[in-house]
Amino acid sequence: MQGRWSASVLRAIYPLAYREIIFAESQSRRLDPSLVAAIVRQESLFAADATSRAGARGLLQLMPQTGRWWAGRLGVEDYSLEILYHPEINVHLGTAYFADLQRRYGELQLALIAYNAGPTRARRWQRRPEYEVDSELFAERIP
Known part of the structure; x- marks a missing residue:
């Protein structure tokens, strides 16, 4: 092996x-x-x-x-x-x-964001234009 x-x-x-x-x-x-x-x-x-x-x-x-x-x-x-x-x-x-x-x-990444930062912040962050462009990069930049 x-x-x-x-x-x-x-x-x-x-x-x-x-x-x-x-x-x-x-x-x-x-x-x-x-x-x-x-x-x-x-x-x-x-x-x-x-x-x-x-x-x-x-x-x-x-x-x-x-x-x-x-x-x-x-x-x-x-x-x-x-x-x-x-x-x-x-x-x-x-x-x-x-x-x-x-x-x-319905999306693992958003569920992880919500788990870590809370559902309210996740919904707020999801509405940001950066999230739609590149959600993985956005997740890396979460404070």
Whole structure:
């Protein structure tokens, strides 16, 4: 296998924290588990106790109000800010939210923008002329 890495070698070099949770929740929402893992890596570097300056929490960096809304919708009882640090709950809520964004926007790139910056900003940015000209370049320039 010259010039190629086997899957087992890649898993050894790049272990995936929370693999089972990410795969199970991703598949239940028809999301690519590798994409969800990439979002987790970008948002929190796989740190379940991560908190952003804006107050986003956990692996998928959910804002408290987003977590509360999705917890209510999915029947998660006893919602508190602390449960956003629980990997199982965070990934359960975060994948539901991201799957909803993908359905809503119908475009992966815009769903990713909305996940990261919020739906209001994504809609506002989508209306900019630069987005229509080159959406990939536009995404690279998002502050």
